[in-house]
Amino acid sequence: MHISNILKNNGISFGFEFFPPKDQKSSQQLFTSISELIPLQPAFVSVTYGAGGSTTDLTHGLVTRLQRETSLTVVSHMTCVGTTLNGLRDILDSYYNSGIRNIMALRGDKPKNSGITEANDFRYAAELVSFIKKNYPDMGIGIAGFPEGHPETPNRLKEIDYLKAKVDAGADYICTQLFFDNHDFYDFCERCEIAGIKIPIVAGIMPVTNRKGMERMAELALGARFPAPLLKAFGRAQDDEHFEKVGIHWATEQVRDLVDNKVRGIHFFTLNKSKPTLKIYDSLGVTNSVELSREIN
Ligand SMILES: Cc1cc2nc3c(=O)[nH]c(=O)nc-3n(C[C@H](O)[C@H](O)[C@H](O)COP(=O)(O)OP(=O)(O)OC[C@H]3O[C@@H](n4cnc5c(N)ncnc54)[C@H](O)[C@@H]3O)c2cc1C
Numbered sequence: 001m002h003i004s005n006i007l008k009n010n011g012i013s014f015g016f017e018f019f020p021p022k023d024q025k026s027s028q029q030l031f032t033s034i035s036e037l038i039p040l041q042p043a044f045v046s047v048t049y050g051a052g053g054s055t056t057d058l059t060h061g062l063v064t065r066l067q068r069e070t071s072l073t074v075v076s077h078m079t080c081v082g083t084t085l086n087g088l089r090d091i092l093d094s095y096y097n098s099g100i101r102n103i104m105a106l107r108g109d110k111p112k113n114s115g116i117t118e119a120n121d122f123r124y125a126a127e128l129v130s131f132i133k134k135n136y137p138d139m140g141i142g143i144a145g146f147p148e149g150h151p152e153t154p155n156r157l158k159e160i161d162y163l164k165a166k167v168d169a170g171a172d173y174i175c176t177q178l179f180f181d182n183h184d185f186y187d188f189c190e191r192c193e194i195a196g197i198k199i200p201i202v203a204g205i206m207p208v209t210n211r212k213g214m215e216r217m218a219e220l221a222l223g224a225r226f227p228a229p230l231l232k233a234f235g236r237a238q239d240d241e242h243f244e245k246v247g248i249h250w251a252t253e254q255v256r257d258l259v260d261n262k263v264r265g266i267h268f269f270t271l272n273k274s275k276p277t278l279k280i281y282d283s284l285g286v287t288n289s290v291e292l293s294r295e296i297n
Helices: 003-008 023-042 056-069 085-096 125-135 155-167 181-195 210-218 230-234 239-262 274-282 289-294
Strands: 013-018 042-047 074-079 102-106 140-145 172-177 203-205 265-269
Touching: 003 013, 003 140, 003 172, 013 023, 013 289, 023 042, 023 265, 023 289, 042 289, 056 085, 056 181, 056 210, 056 230, 074 085, 102 125, 102 203, 125 155, 140 274, 155 181, 181 239, 203 239, 210 239, 210 289, 230 239, 239 265, 239 274
Parallel strands: 013 042, 013 265, 042 074, 074 102, 102 140, 140 172, 172 203, 203 265
Antiparallel strands: none
């Protein structure tokens, strides 16, 4: 089923994101996490893709395994940076032939020292969206949104114009980058509404569970902003265990607030771990997504 149809249902839809493991041990850990997360009844799961094609086979392998061995609805991420039209066509054909009907269409970022030049066929995600829409009309298409802004965007007006170009090219829903202040998300949603962007917006949530992860996250998320109260709470944390508790508590409060404000969807960046997401559901007093979603009916 297309994610946009899932998001049309009453209630809130919850998605979990995984990245493709690089070796057998990580793969076993991931599938243990997945088996622990399945009882939470996610409406969909997604698998990331290494920009420049660095994880093409790994992503495809995980996506098709999830498709084959579970009843989960799977979204495959795909980036266009450094990829030729023919290369993208091959990848999309293989997804299509494996029964995948949901793609998260992204530009991606050129990996450092990758040697990738601009001379690829697509410069921006909007072009990838158009290509998928035209050549694979059965595919559902998600796109990225940035409540805190994307660092390459010169200003907030252009940001929404570029986002609208992706929507007009045929995207069905937006999934946002992680954020730690829900006001950034609500402000983003309002700006979309004013611009006439009517497709559903799914909020991206990532619990911070360790100091190293926090630094890495700020880097990966292109400079995520940590609100002062969160930084203060991290500063008080005596050890790794308390640091994790603070991060999970903050994410839990974000989710509670988003649910109370009737968002269409929440997407957890799990980093292939089950514990933080399980703890969030537990602290909210529910055992699965259906119970959490019912709160808004
Ligand atoms: C939910 C989510 C999942 C992600 N998953 C992955 C993943 O699996 N793999 C991965 O490598 N990355 C992933 N990313 C990161 C993403 O690829 C990067 O943040 C990338 O820099 C932006 O991608 P985009 O699709 O938003 O690009 P675009 O929409 O193309 O935007 C990129 C930049 O170009 C600007 N821009 C767009 N159109 C124009 C135009 N016509 N003229 C001038 N400027 C323009 C935009 O404002 C923006 O600053 C993900 C991000 C999110 C939010």
